[in-house]
Amino acid sequence: MKRTFAVSIGGAAGQGVATPGDIFALIFARRGLHLNAYNAYQSIIRGGHTFLTIRTGPEEVTNFGDRIDLLIPLNQDTIDRHLHLMRPGSAVIYNGDTIKPKDRTEGVQLCPLPVNELSKGSRNKVEQNTLALGASLSMMGVGFQPLEEVLTQQFKRKGDAVVTQNVGIARAGYDYATANFKPFADPLPMTGNKYAVLSGNIALAMGGVAAGVKFYCAYPMSPSTGVLHWMAGHARKVGIMVRQVEDEIGVINMAIGAAHTGARAMCATSGGGFALMTEGLGMSAMIETPVVVIDVQRAGPSTGVPTKTEQGDLWQMLGAGFGDFPRVIAAPTDILDCFNLVPEIFNIADRFQCPGIILSDLLLSEGRSSIDPKELAFNPKIDRGELITAAENNGKTTGYKRYKITESGVSPRAIPGVPGHVHTVATDEHDEDGVLISDEFTNPHKRRAMMEKRQRKIGGIERAVRPPELMGESGAAVTLIGWGSTKGVIGEAVEILNSQGIRTNQLQIRWLVPLHGQAIVDILKTSGKRAIIVENNYSGQFARYLRSETGYVPDGHIRKYDGEPFMPHHIVDSVKEQLAGRTNLSVPMHEIMV
């Protein structure tokens, strides 16, 4: 199995859990180690319980794993909640002045730091965090220099005195641990690589830059707000018009206005905001203006659990907007894919002049992952389809028809401002030249022709998107089917099951529309004896969708709807109970109380 090391930091919101997390991530990535981080938190600004886990290792790390090697509780509550999870060989570093472990766990090294003594009365409120950072790195077998570099970089804005003070405290923690605590059995390895650390939201925003997005707008909504933050912070640098709008109805309409004018336009929200956008989605389809909407799923329904993850919005995406119209929907399968999918879906949306939906979730969007910078392709293929941006025929074009009936269903799209192509687009049904046929000029034949023209685009879309492929060899005992963000954790479960002699493979779905249902059914005919659909929701939304499109019914389901993501052992244990014939619907219990 993979060699990995996981550190968890927990405390109340406002106690500074994020900073040491970022510092660990930077040090690991600069050391050439891969990482995956997940932060369990609540809808509270101060207080509550925040629990960040970073898992690192020399090979790709796709999820936060099953095991905590080092726990850093920043308060009593954290150690009370999680000490029982610690296993032999692991360690707990904490402020020995204020935190008292209540349980004794066999083989777990307890490492109390004499914080008052080591910080010599410093008034720095997060001194215990910095001391713990130093102590941790000592026990991981990492030299002090990387920490000194990061701290210097982080505090240099605040002046040399602050840098010296922080480095001093970190050093005290480092030296104390070296003298008093037992290092971990395996020191953290090092490779010659250098990785960047991206959240899914940053990857989505940077993917937008790569795609040539020129207009981005949003209304703040967890867990999608990270995209807005990155876009707003970089708007002037990269040349993107970024707007914060009064509501999500305004968001999608503004984005469509910009898109209609010729800019690639994108917006992001979560389920509740998306619900407000649905009428606009239909407008995008009806006036045939491409727009890309990111939905970062959180646990619903309604306000739900804003800081928890779920794959519960699939049917909303499939059904959003009334009437029939072409749309494309894709769920990125990891953080790098968040980046890659954006230009890809823009090309499809532009070519077929329809709305594109990216279905992310909190796990991906707020999770972090190490990415090899070489893999971030900032100049991908751009295909804007049949777009007219400048006058033709010396400006003497006549007879332009915006909704010309074509075999492909796609009609050349002129942007406002181009001479010779003046036209009006309408959300009412319209004729080839945009004239309404909803009133005086009502005409069922024209209505039928326009409906068929738009729907014909679906054939082209299907040809433009590749069907999914089986990962692993067919003829296995079990095929695990997942969609979107679960790729990594299912992949690790597959590895574990194979190592235990249960031949398992994986079918991960990325494009939900077009689904390529026949290709999926064909794969499943030979992929394995038993197919199990794994998804992060209650009702098996993907299973129901696959069945509605193909009639296919899997042998079993693994579902989770407690707000927390799957851990590998949840899937492994569920597969085993299903193979033993105990159930065909497993709902693993989340053991970490967050």
Next chain:
Amino acid sequence: MATVLDPGKLTLTDFKGKVDPDWCPGCGDFGVLSSLQKVLFELNIQPHDVITISGIGCSSNLPGFINTYGMHTLHGRALAVATGVKMANHKLHVVVTGGDGDGFGIGGNHFIHSMRRNVDLLYVAMDNQIYGLTTGQTSPTSQRGMKTKSMPFGNVEEPINPITLALAAGATFVARGFSGEPKHLVELMKQGLRHKGFAFIDVFSPCVTYNHDNTYPWFRERVKKLEDDPSYDPSDWQGAMQKALLWGDEIPIGKFFQRTDLPSLDQAEPVLEGGPMALRPLGISKELARDLVAELM
């Protein structure tokens, strides 16, 4: 945009749409449409340099009846769409048209926020104080006591005053016109179109089919032009507020307020210094890409 290849000489008919309006004979909206066409013609603006954007309702059919680029969008959303259009290509002249239900009811939120943002566009609301296309229900500007199909015993709610609302929300050009006073309306629209910022004109545009209270004669007896009072100062916001509250035997029309000292949204955005967003090449330089990634390492 100034990309006129062969301007020729514009005529008024150059602004005639593909089809004739299907409004009821006598509808106030005819006067608004012809005034708008006249304004564009007299200001010598090329049809392809203008985009007329509307929501849904009788008056929102207007973009289909005028020869400019047009968007007939969703009920209440025209101003949001128009903001996106303007931000994507700030060289376009943006005109938004619609009714009182569209703008002040379902679109009320966008109305307020477009004004505080000072988006550079001309917003002409054809205010008939009734929902027409849905066959006669109370609108946000229906007067108290007015009987409609949705309030058959008379409206018990106080109407919105679009002028005071616009003044309070920070519109930088606020006027009221009357479809029965086309010359005056043309003058207001010209000023509004030239105004750099959010120009709002609430136009009394009587519904001859469903509103039997606020008719042409009713308005003719009451409207009084602010321009006829030489002492009226449209740069005085408080004075404008006071005038805007008048409603009864005398109803002021004309330019209530204008200020030119605030930047419009496009002027306030440094990102636009590089020209219209929609016309820029896609992609970023290798150096910039490297910088973006370096932030994450």
